[in-house]
Amino acid sequence: MCPDLDQLRQIVIHTAQENLPHRFATIKSQWKADGSLLTEADLIMQKQISESLTTHWPQFAFLGEEMDEIQQTQLLSDTTQGVWCLDPLDGTRNFAAGIPCFSVSLALIMNQEVVTGVVYDPLRDECFSAQKNQGAWINEKVLGKIYPHEPLNNGIGLIDLKRLPPDLATRLATHPPYSSQRSLGSVALDWCWLAAGRGHVYLHGRQKIWDYAAGSLILQEAGGYATTLSGESVFKPTLQPRSAVAALKKEFFDEWTAWLGINLLI
Numbered sequence: 012m013c014p015d016l017d018q019l020r021q022i023v024i025h026t027a028q029e030n031l032p033h034r035f036a037t038i039k040s041q042w043k044a045d046g047s048l049l050t051e052a053d054l055i056m057q058k059q060i061s062e063s064l065t066t067h068w069p070q071f072a073f074l075g076e077e078m079d080e081i082q083q084t085q086l087l088s089d090t091t092q093g094v095w096c097l098d099p100l101d102g103t104r105n106f107a108a109g110i111p112c113f114s115v116s117l118a119l120i121m122n123q124e125v126v127t128g129v130v131y132d133p134l135r136d137e138c139f140s141a142q143k144n145q146g147a148w149i150n151e152k153v154l155g156k157i158y159p160h161e162p163l164n165n166g167i168g169l170i171d172l173k174r175l176p177p178d179l180a181t182r183l184a185t186h187p188p189y190s191s192q193r194s195l196g197s198v199a200l201d202w203c204w205l206a207a208g209r210g211h212v213y214l215h216g217r218q219k220i221w222d223y224a225a226g227s228l229i230l231q232e233a234g235g236y237a238t239t240l241s242g243e244s245v246f247k248p249t250l251q252p253r254s255a256v257a258a259l260k261k262e263f264f265d266e267w268t269a270w271l272g273i274n275l276l277i
Contacts, residue, residue, distance in 0.1 A: 202226025
C-alpha cells in the first residue's frame with residue numbers, strides 16, 4: 012500500500028526548509044571517491060529524512076545516495092516489501108557554488124517499479140509529486156495539461172552533453188533539432204521541469220537511480236514518454252547508470268527519438 016502522499020510531501024518539505032536554505036552557498040564540501048561532491052547538508056538531510064520515514068512507515072527499507080554501495084545493492088536486490096530511494100541533495104555542486112538550482116528527490120520502489128515520487132525545490136517552494144496510476148502534481152496543481160507551443164526546431168532541449176558519447180555530443184552541439192539548450196545541474200528537476208512543460212525534449216547519458224527514480228514517475232504520470240538510448244525502459248532497480256531520452260508531448264518524443272535513431276523496444 013502506498014503511503015499518504017500529503018504526509019510524505021510534508022516530511023520532505025519540512026526537512027528541506029529546515030536544513031537547506033540557510034546553508035546554501037555557505038557550506039564546506041569535500042570530494043567523494045567517484046568524483047562527486049559531498050556536503051554536510053547531504054548527510055543531515057539523509058539522516059533526518061531516513062528517521063522520519065522509518066518512524067511513519069517502518070515496513071519499508073531505506074536506500075540513500077550516501078550509503079555504502081554493497082548495502083545499496085542488497086537493498087535493490089529485492090524490492091517486494093518496498094524500498095525508499097533518496098537523493099538528499101540533487102545538484103550538490105550547484106548548492107555549494109551558490110547556483111539556485113537543486114532539489115531533494117525521494118521515490119518508493121516496490122515490486123521492481125516506482126510507485127511514489129516526490130521532488131522538492133526549496134528555493135522556489137515547488138513540490139512535484141506523483142503516485143502510480145493516480146497522476147502528478149506541482150504543489151496542488153495537476154501536471155500534464157501544459158505543453159510547449161513551439162515546434163521542436165524552435166524549442167528548448169534539456170541536455171547534459173558531458174555524459175554522452177562524443178560523436179552524439181558533437182552532433183548536438185553543431186546541428187541540434189532544437190533552437191536552445193539548457194542543463195540545470197539537477198537531474199530530478201530536469202524530469203520535473205519537462206513534466207511541467209518547461210522544455211521540449213530531454214537527454215542524459217548516465218544518471219543514477221536516486222537521481223531519476225522519482226522524476227521519471229512524475230513525468231510518466233504527467234503523460235510523458237521516456238526511453239534509454241538503447242530503446243529500453245528507463246527505470247531499472249540497479250546501481251548501474253541509465254541513459255534517458257524523454258519528452259512530455261508524443262509528437263516531440265517521436266521526432267526526438269527519430270532524430271537520435273532510437274529503435275524503441277518498449
